[in-house]
Amino acid sequence: MRVRIAYSKLEESRYIAHLDLARVFERAMRRAEIPMAYSEGFNPHPKISFGSALAVGVEGEKEYVDVELQQEMDIGEVLGRLQEQLPKGIRLLEGRVLADGSKALMAVLNSASYRVRLAMALPITRVRLQEALDSWLEREHVTYSRYSKKGPTEKDIRPLVKSLTGEIKGEEVIFDLEVEVGSQGGVRPEEVVGSLRELESLPLDMESIHIKRTGIYVSYQGQNLSPFEHDQIQRGRSKQEAR
Amino acid sequence: MSIMTAAEIRREMERFLPQVSKPNRYLGTEWNSIHKDWQQTAVHMAFAFPDVYEVGMSHLGTRILYHLVNSFPEFLCERTFAPWVDMEEKMRDRGIPLYALESFEPLKKFDVIGFTLQYEMSFSNILNMLDLAGIPVRSADRQAQDPWIIAGGPCVYNPEPLAPFIDFFLIGESEEQLPQVLGLIKEQKEKPRERREFLQRVAQVQGVYVPELYDISYKPDGRIEKIVPAPGAPVVVEKAIVTDLDQAFFPSNPIVPYMEIVHDRIMLEVMRGCSRGCRFCQAGMIYRPVRERSPQTLMQQAEELVRSTGYEEMSLTSLSTGDYSCVQPVIQEIVAKYGPQGVGVSLPSLRLDSFDVKLAEEVQKVRKSGLTFAPEAGTQRLRDVINKGVTEENLLETSEAAFKAGWSSIKLYFMIGLPTEVQADLDGIADLAKKVADLGTKNGRRNVKVTVSTSSFVPKSHTPFQWEPQEGMRSLEEKQQYLRSKLKDRRIKYNYHDVQTSFLEAVFAKGDRRLAEVLEWAFRHGCRFDGWSDQFRYDTWLQAFHELGIDPHFYAHRAMDYDDVLPWDHLDSGVSKRFLIEEHHRALRGTRTLDCRHTDCTGCGICPGRGVQVDLKG
Numbered sequence: 001m002r003v004r005i006a007y008s009k010l011e012e013s014r015y016i017a018h019l020d021l022a023r024v025f026e027r028a029m030r031r032a033e034i035p036m037a038y039s040e041g042f043n044p045h046p047k048i049s050f051g052s053a054l055a056v057g058v059e060g061e062k063e064y065v066d067v068e069l070q071q072e073m074d075i076g077e078v079l080g081r082l083q084e085q086l087p088k089g090i091r092l093l094e095g096r097v098l099a100d101g102s103k104a105l106m107a108v109l110n111s112a113s114y115r116v117r118l119a120m121a122l123p124i125t126r127v128r129l130q131e132a133l134d135s136w137l138e139r140e141h142v143t144y145s146r147y148s149k150k151g152p153t154e155k156d157i158r159p160l161v162k163s164l165t166g167e168i169k170g171e172e173v174i175f176d177l178e179v180e181v182g183s184q185g186g187v188r189p190e191e192v193v194g195s196l197r198e199l200e201s202l203p204l205d206m207e208s209i210h211i212k213r214t215g216i217y218v219s220y221q222g223q224n225l226s227p228f229e230h231d232q233i234q235r236g237r238s239k240q241e242a243r
Numbered sequence: 244m245s246i247m248t249a250a251e252i253r254r255e256m257e258r259f260l261p262q263v264s265k266p267n268r269y270l271g272t273e274w275n276s277i278h279k280d281w282q283q284t285a286v287h288m289a290f291a292f293p294d295v296y297e298v299g300m301s302h303l304g305t306r307i308l309y310h311l312v313n314s315f316p317e318f319l320c321e322r323t324f325a326p327w328v329d330m331e332e333k334m335r336d337r338g339i340p341l342y343a344l345e346s347f348e349p350l351k352k353f354d355v356i357g358f359t360l361q362y363e364m365s366f367s368n369i370l371n372m373l374d375l376a377g378i379p380v381r382s383a384d385r386q387a388q389d390p391w392i393i394a395g396g397p398c399v400y401n402p403e404p405l406a407p408f409i410d411f412f413l414i415g416e417s418e419e420q421l422p423q424v425l426g427l428i429k430e431q432k433e434k435p436r437e438r439r440e441f442l443q444r445v446a447q448v449q450g451v452y453v454p455e456l457y458d459i460s461y462k463p464d465g466r467i468e469k470i471v472p473a474p475g476a477p478v479v480v481e482k483a484i485v486t487d488l489d490q491a492f493f494p495s496n497p498i499v500p501y502m503e504i505v506h507d508r509i510m511l512e513v514m515r516g517c518s519r520g521c522r523f524c525q526a527g528m529i530y531r532p533v534r535e536r537s538p539q540t541l542m543q544q545a546e547e548l549v550r551s552t553g554y555e556e557m558s559l560t561s562l563s564t565g566d567y568s569c570v571q572p573v574i575q576e577i578v579a580k581y582g583p584q585g586v587g588v589s590l591p592s593l594r595l596d597s598f599d600v601k602l603a604e605e606v607q608k609v610r611k612s613g614l615t616f617a618p619e620a621g622t623q624r625l626r627d628v629i630n631k632g633v634t635e636e637n638l639l640e641t642s643e644a645a646f647k648a649g650w651s652s653i654k655l656y657f658m659i660g661l662p663t664e665v666q667a668d669l670d671g672i673a674d675l676a677k678k679v680a681d682l683g684t685k686n687g688r689r690n691v692k693v694t695v696s697t698s699s700f701v702p703k704s705h706t707p708f709q710w711e712p713q714e715g716m717r718s719l720e721e722k723q724q725y726l727r728s729k730l731k732d733r734r735i736k737y738n739y740h741d742v743q744t745s746f747l748e749a750v751f752a753k754g755d756r757r758l759a760e761v762l763e764w765a766f767r768h769g770c771r772f773d774g775w776s777d778q779f780r781y782d783t784w785l786q787a788f789h790e791l792g793i794d795p796h797f798y799a800h801r802a803m804d805y806d807d808v809l810p811w812d813h814l815d816s817g818v819s820k821r822f823l824i825e826e827h828h829r830a831l832r833g834t835r836t837l838d839c840r841h842t843d844c845t846g847c848g849i850c851p852g853r854g855v856q857v858d859l860k861g
C-alpha cells in the first residue's frame with residue numbers, strides 16, 4: 001500500500017537536511033511499528049520518497065512524502081502513530097492512499113511559493129520597495145553567480161520567477177514569490193532577494209533572512225494543484241480512458 | 244562581562260544558525276535527548292566532548308554516562324561539543340559563550356563539566372572550549388563559583404600534560420564512581436568547604452586523581468626525580484572497575500541524532516576488555532579483565548533499543564567482537580528477529596584470526612560492506628614481537644574464503660616503526676598485500692581492491708612498550724615512501740598517516756606536566772582540532788616548544804629505563820609494572836604470551852584481590 005502524506009516542517013526541524021530527513025522518517029516509522037516495504041538487493045532501502053528538497057534552514061508549510069507499506073493499514077492510524085514519533089516541528093497534515101501507478105512526487109511537482117522575511121539595513125519606504133520590484137520584474141534577464149566546488153557559475157534566474165510581490169511590516173520587508181521547480185535546478189529565494197538588493201539597491205539585511213516555503217504544487221492547466229488534487233484528476237482520467 | 248542567559252543565547256543563535264555548516268550540531272533537540280528541569284535538580288553536569296558533534300555522539304562511553312547521570316532524579320546532565328571553526332568564529336564575534344545543547348544554559352552556570360579524553364590530539368580543544376565558555380583555563384585561576392572541571396577516558400592514564408587545567412580526573416570505568424563524585428559535589432554545594440578540603444574528600448573515591456595533590460620534582464637532566472603525594476592523598480590511584488558487566492547500567496533509550504554521525508547505529512556492548520595482549524595496545528591493558536554480557540541480557544537490550552530508536556543497523560561493539568564467546572548465536576538471533584524489520588547487524592572491529600567468513604556472511608545477509616583485517620606487522624617475527632597472534636596462513640585462508648564468498652575489497656591495517664622493525668618487515672607488508680590481491684584475482688574477482696593503511700607506532704603509557712621511543716620522523720617518512728614504491732599495483736591502494744601528528748601524539752602520550760605550558764601557548768596561538776589534518780598547525784606547535792624551551796624529542800624519542808620514574812607511575816591500571824617489564828622482555832625475545840581466556844592466567848595482576856575475574860558467558 002502506498003500512502004502520500006502532507007506535513008509541515010517548521011521551527012527547529014527546519015535544520016534537518018533533506019538527506020537526513022529520509023532517515024528521520026524511516027526511524028520514526030520503525031518506532032511507530034508501521035511496517036515499511038523495502039527495495040530488493042544487497043542493500044535494502046525502505047521505499048520512502050520526497051518531493052523537491054527543502055534547503056537547510058528553510059521552513060515548509062506543506063511538504064509531501066510518499067511511503068510504501070508492507071500491508072494495508074488504516075490511514076488515520078498510520079498518521080496518528082507516526083506523528084508521535086516525529087521530531088518537534090514536523091506535523092502531519094493529511095494523508096491519502098495512492099492508486100497503483102500514481103506518479104512519484106518528484107515527477108509531478110513543478111511550482112513552489114515562498115515567503116521571505118528580512119530586516120532592513122536602512123529604512124525603506126513602500127514606494128521605494130514597489131519601484132524596486134517593478135524594475136526587477138521588468139528585466140528580461142537576472143544573472144546570479146553561484147559558487148560551488150567547481151568555481152562560480154552564472155545562472156539566469158529571471159525566467160524561473162513567476163510572480164514577486166513585497167510589503168513592509170514594521171521593521172521588516174516581506175516578499176511573496178512563486179517560482180518554477182524543475183529537474184534543471186530551480187532558483188533559491190535568497191538569490192531573488194539578493195539580486196533585488198544588488199541590482200535595485202534595496203538596503204536589505206541578508207543575515208536576518210527567514211525563508212518559508214508556503215506551498216509546493218503541480219501547475220496544471222494554469223492552476224496550482226496540490227499533489228493530492230492532481231492525483232485525483234489523473235485517476236479520473238485513467239478511469240475514463242479505461243472505459 | 245556578565246554572562247548571557249539561555250534565552251539570549253538562543254535568540255542570538257537563531258540569527259546565524261542557517262549560515263553555519265551542519266546547524267543540527269548545535270540544537271540538542273534530538274530524539275530521546277533529555278531535558279530536565281534546572282530547578283528540580285541539585286547538581287548540573289555538562290558532558291563535554293572535545294571534538295565535533297558527529298564524532299562525540301559516536302562515542303559509546305559518553306552516551307552511557309549521559310543516560311546514567313540523568314537516571315538519578317537529583318542530577319541533571321547535558322551535552323556540549325567543540326563548535327566547528329565557522330561556528331566558533333560567529334560565537335566569538337557576538338560574544339556568545341559555549342553553552343550546553345539541551346537548555347542553552349552557558350557552561351559557566353553548571354556545577355561540573357566533564358571532558359572525555361579519547362585522544363591526545365583533542366587536548367587543545369579542551370582549553371579552547373573552556374575559554375569559549377568564559378571559564379579560566381587554569382584551575383588556579385578559577386573561583387569558587389566556577390564549575391569543577393573533570394575528565395575521564397583512556398587518556399587519563401597519563402593526563403599529566405593537562406594537570407594544571409583539570410581539577411580532577413576519573414580513572415577507569417565510571418558507572419559507579421561518577422555518581423559518587425556527583426554526590427560529593429551535591430554536598431559541597433549545600434555545605435561548601437575549602438577547595439583543598441573538598442579535593443581531599445573526592446580523592447578518596449576509587450579512581451579519582453587530583454593532580455594538585457601530587458608534587459613532582461625533576462633531576463637536572465630533565466627526568467623525574469620523584470612524585471610525592473600530599474598527606475592523605477592515595478600514593479597510587481587505582482582505576483575504578485565494574486565487576487558485573489551483565490548487571491551494569493546500559494541505556495535503553497539512546498539519543499538518535501537528526502544528522503548523520505560517524506557511528507550512526509545502535510551500539511550493543513557485548514563485552515569489555517581484551518586479553519589478547521598485543522603489546523602496543525593500551526586498550527588491551529587498561530580495560531582488563533575480559534567481561535562479557537550474556538546473550539539474554541543482550542537480546543533484551545536489542546529489543547528495547549530497536550523500539551526506542553528505530554535505527555536500521557545494530558553494531559555489536561567491543562574491542563574485538565569476534566572474540567565474544569557467544570557471537571555466533573547472538574548474531575543469528577538478531578538477524579532472524581530484526582532482519583525482516585529492515586535492521587542489519589554490523590561488527591566494527593574484526594580480527595582475522597577470530598574471524599570466520601561464515602560469521603561475516605551472516606552479518607552481510609542484511610547489509611554489505613568491506614572487510615577489514617589488522618595483521619599490524621608484515622612478518623611472523625615482528626608479529627611475535629608485538630604478540631599479535633595471527634599467521635600469514637590465517638590471513639590468506641580468510642582472505643581466500645572472503646573472495647570466494649563474493650567480497651572483492653579488503654582493507655589491511657599495519658603499523659610501521661614498531662620496536663625491532665627491519666627492512667624485511669616492510670617487505671613483508673608489501674608481499675602480504677600482493678598475495679592477498681593475487682588470491683582475489685585467482686578466485687575470479689574482477690574488481691579486486693586491497694587497501695593497505697599504515698599508521699606510525701606511538702608508544703603508550705601502561706603498555707609493555709611504554710619505555711620504547713618513537714622512531715624518528717624522517718625515517719618513518721622514508722619507510723612510507725619505500726612502501727609506496729613497493730605497493731605500485733593497480734589493485735592496491737596505499738594510505739598512511741602524516742608523521743607530524745603521530746610525533747605530537749607520542750610527545751603527549753609520554754609527556755609530563757611541563758608540557759602544559761606548551762599546550763596553553765599553542766592554544767593561545769590558534770591550535771585546535773589538531774586531529775583534523777586541514778586544521779593541524781604543526782609549525783605553531785614547533786614554535787610553542789621553541790618559545791618555552793622544551794624539547795619534544797626528549798619525550799617522543801628517548802628510550803626510558805625500567806628504573807626511571809615514569810610521569811604516570813602514581814596511576815594504576817591494575818596491570819602491574821612487573822608484568823609490563825616481563826612482557827617487554829618477551830617482546831624483545833620474540834616470545835608470545837597467550838590469551839588468558841583460553842589458557843592459564845598469565846599474571847597481569849588485575850584480577851587478584853579486586854573481586855573481578857575473567858567472565859565469559861559462552
Ligand code: SF4
Pocket residue numbers: 518531532533839840843844845846847848849850851856857
Ligand atoms: S590477572 Fe590473569 S586472568 Fe586476570 S586478566 Fe590478568 S592474566 Fe587474565
